[in-house]
Amino acid sequence: MEPLPLKQKLNLPSLPSLRATWQWLRQNLLSTWYNILLTIFCLWVIVWVGGGLTHWAIALAQWQVVTDNLRLILVGRYPVEQLWRLWLVLGLMVGVKTFSWGTLQSWQRKHLLRVALVGVGAILLALVSQADGTSLGWVGAIALVALGSSSLATWCRQQALWPRLQPWLPLGWLVSAGLILWLISGGAGLTPVSTTFWNGLLLTVLVATLSIVLSFPLGVLLALGRRSSLPILRGLSIGYIELVRGLPLIGILFMAQVMFPLLLPPQITLDALARAIAGLTLFSAAYLAETVRGGLQSLPTGQWEAAKALGFSTPLTLGLIILPQALRAVIPAIVGQFIGLFKDTALLSIVGLVELTGIARSITAQPEYLGRYAEVYLVLGLIYWVFCYGMSLASRRLEHRFSDR
Amino acid sequence: MTDLLEATSDPTLPPMITAHNIQKWYGSFQVLKGVDLEVSPQEVVVLMGPSGSGKSTLIRTLNGLETHEQGRIVIDGVELTQNPKHLEAVRREVGMVFQQFNLFPHLTVLQNITLAPIWVKRLPKLAAQEKALQLLERVGILEQAQKYPGQLSGGQQQRVAIARALAMEPKIMLFDEPTSALDPEMIKEVLDVMRSLAESGMTMIIVTHEVGFAREVAHRILLMDGGQVVEQATPEEFFTNPKEERSRQFLAQILG
Numbered sequence: 001m002e003p004l005p006l007k008q009k010l011n012l013p014s015l016p017s018l019r020a021t022w023q024w025l026r027q028n029l030l031s032t033w034y035n036i037l038l039t040i041f042c043l044w045v046i047v048w049v050g051g052g053l054t055h056w057a058i059a060l061a062q063w064q065v066v067t068d069n070l071r072l073i074l075v076g077r078y079p080v081e082q083l084w085r086l087w088l089v090l091g092l093m094v095g096v097k098t099f100s101w102g103t104l105q106s107w108q109r110k111h112l113l114r115v116a117l118v119g120v121g122a123i124l125l126a127l128v129s130q131a132d133g134t135s136l137g138w139v140g141a142i143a144l145v146a147l148g149s150s151s152l153a154t155w156c157r158q159q160a161l162w163p164r165l166q167p168w169l170p171l172g173w174l175v176s177a178g179l180i181l182w183l184i185s186g187g188a189g190l191t192p193v194s195t196t197f198w199n200g201l202l203l204t205v206l207v208a209t210l211s212i213v214l215s216f217p218l219g220v221l222l223a224l225g226r227r228s229s230l231p232i233l234r235g236l237s238i239g240y241i242e243l244v245r246g247l248p249l250i251g252i253l254f255m256a257q258v259m260f261p262l263l264l265p266p267q268i269t270l271d272a273l274a275r276a277i278a279g280l281t282l283f284s285a286a287y288l289a290e291t292v293r294g295g296l297q298s299l300p301t302g303q304w305e306a307a308k309a310l311g312f313s314t315p316l317t318l319g320l321i322i323l324p325q326a327l328r329a330v331i332p333a334i335v336g337q338f339i340g341l342f343k344d345t346a347l348l349s350i351v352g353l354v355e356l357t358g359i360a361r362s363i364t365a366q367p368e369y370l371g372r373y374a375e376v377y378l379v380l381g382l383i384y385w386v387f388c389y390g391m392s393l394a395s396r397r398l399e400h401r402f403s404d405r
Numbered sequence: 406m407t408d409l410l411e412a413t414s415d416p417t418l419p420p421m422i423t424a425h426n427i428q429k430w431y432g433s434f435q436v437l438k439g440v441d442l443e444v445s446p447q448e449v450v451v452l453m454g455p456s457g458s459g460k461s462t463l464i465r466t467l468n469g470l471e472t473h474e475q476g477r478i479v480i481d482g483v484e485l486t487q488n489p490k491h492l493e494a495v496r497r498e499v500g501m502v503f504q505q506f507n508l509f510p511h512l513t514v515l516q517n518i519t520l521a522p523i524w525v526k527r528l529p530k531l532a533a534q535e536k537a538l539q540l541l542e543r544v545g546i547l548e549q550a551q552k553y554p555g556q557l558s559g560g561q562q563q564r565v566a567i568a569r570a571l572a573m574e575p576k577i578m579l580f581d582e583p584t585s586a587l588d589p590e591m592i593k594e595v596l597d598v599m600r601s602l603a604e605s606g607m608t609m610i611i612v613t614h615e616v617g618f619a620r621e622v623a624h625r626i627l628l629m630d631g632g633q634v635v636e637q638a639t640p641e642e643f644f645t646n647p648k649e650e651r652s653r654q655f656l657a658q659i660l661g
Contacts, residue, residue: 305470306507310521311497325511
């Protein structure tokens with residue numbers, strides 16, 4: 001039992017001997033009669049399900065419904081002649097991410113390997129979906145951007161001036177976020193593209209990202225409000241949190257579509273997308289508030305007292321001492337809620353926004369693809385899973401970074 | 406003041422702390438029943454008494470961690486009110502060391518010490534760090550500057566807490582049972598730091614059960630019981646010839 005995990009820990013690329021394998025099997029899978037039964041049963045399930053699925057995927061499934069509609073799934077009805085803007089957006093996102101990642105931690109071989117793997121995956125996907133030359137060109141260009149920005153990051157880290165420039169990185173994120181929104185929506189020199197043409201994965205990612213970014217500060221403020229010593233503020237926070245937590249999300253989304261136009265003055269019109277983001281944000285913030293409150297309550301009062309005794313004002317105490325600890329304590333729960341929020345965007349298909357799930361419904365409604373639900377929804381599930389698992393990984397990395405403190 | 410080791414309080418100077426008729430209730434229970442206290446500059450006052458006698462509560466009212474319902478507290482000429490600006494001004498002059506250390510676990514030792522000077526006093530970062538390293542050397546744990554509090558022993562943590570309070574250059578230091586949460590072998594290292602602080606002329610109020618330390622360092626000992634000061638005397642008088650019956654009982658209990 002001992003030698004095998006040790007080898008794995010050291011990452012030694014040697015094959016375990018036959019004897020060791022047999023021992024491992026005996027100890028972990030075949031130790032008692034019921035363990036043997038369980039092993040056989042599990043093997044049978046795996047072979048049955050896996051075999052059936054493979055047979056279906058190779059022999060029966062008609063993947064043409066996915067490859068034909070890949071553009072629809074990814075970007076929906078975004079005008080074809082404006083697609084270069086979305087490619088630019090993707091390139092910008094990849095560039096900013098690899099640059100930030102590269103400056104935050106030393107660039108190692110395994111990162112390069114990971115980037116290369118993603119790149120190969122993207123090219124394979126493009127080939128399988130019979131992408132045209134332009135798309136292939138874009139994919140290649142973005143791969144180059146990734147390599148270039150990571151090299152740039154490594155170079156920057158070695159400059160003496162870098163420690164003073166690094167605090168400006170968030171400003172860079174803000175600017176690129178503005179740039180991305182401008183590229184997608186147009187105006188100011190670009191052809192405007194109405195939000196009704198933003199569909200598919202594009203819409204899902206956009207709505208989820210904006211709702212996450214907006215609901216986080218709102219949730220923290222609500223949590224602080226609920227813990228406030230001012231009775232009116234506390235009452236309002238509790239009222240808001242309990243009200244929203246008592247309503248189903250789908251109801252809030254319906255209300256957002258119907259109620260906002262009634263509540264807002266007539267000269268302000270929010271389009272359906274903004275109303276949906278508002279609804280998701282308001283909903284998510286109430287749940288986040290309770291999670292953050294849990295983090296706040298987990299801190300001993302001694303932290304407050306020590307800060308007060310040193311002369312810190314309440315805002316400084318919160319910003320420097322309380323929130324950093326409270327938020328760290330609840331990272332897994334917060335990310336869990338963000339993952340939930342990402343998947344909740346599927347409900348938007350019911351209130352008339354054609355995001356990933358909505359586009360899947362409209363694809364399967366086309367007469368030539370009638371009955372091809374399994375293929376479409378399997379790919380749909382895969383896309384959702386990739387994003388959620390990505391968030392999960394990011395959460396683990398964040399936790400790991402703070403674990404030694 | 407000719408010799409630091411011989412530093413004693415000077416009653417001719419205006420008092421550093423004046424507390425008059427302090428009363429405090431927890432609900433219907435009165436914890437402080439009209440306490441009067443005057444502390445001169447450079448004086449070291451030790452508060453003793455059984456648990457629940459109100460000594461911790463008294464020391465915590467002196468920097469506004471607890472509010473008092475009646476009475477006046479004047480710290481170095483500034484009256485303690487509930488106005489946050491006044492409170493923050495007073496707290497900058499009054500350092501406090503807690504029983505449970507209360508270090509900030511998410512920051513390194515150096516960051517723990519420099520945080521308040523940088524953000525509250527607006528000291529430049531480099532100056533604050535230099536000062537912090539001097540203080541760490543003074544409390545004898547310079548080599549721990551880059552560690553996190555969780556990696557230190559209790560005695561080391563408490564010495565960091567003392568350095569953190571001193572970094573604000575307070576005029577008064579309050580110690581709320583600073584050695585009660587420590588293992589016996591770590592008590593001495595903390596008391597040594599406090600002793601040298603007293604010898605340097607710091608005005609100090611200390612709640613402690615360490616009789617030997619109190620006898621050696623205190624200029625005056627106050628015995629509290631039931632929310633009142635029962636007796637105050639020099640250590641010599643208090644430990645050899647206490648006037649009050651309650652003091653004799655208490656001494657008999659703690660000296661066994």
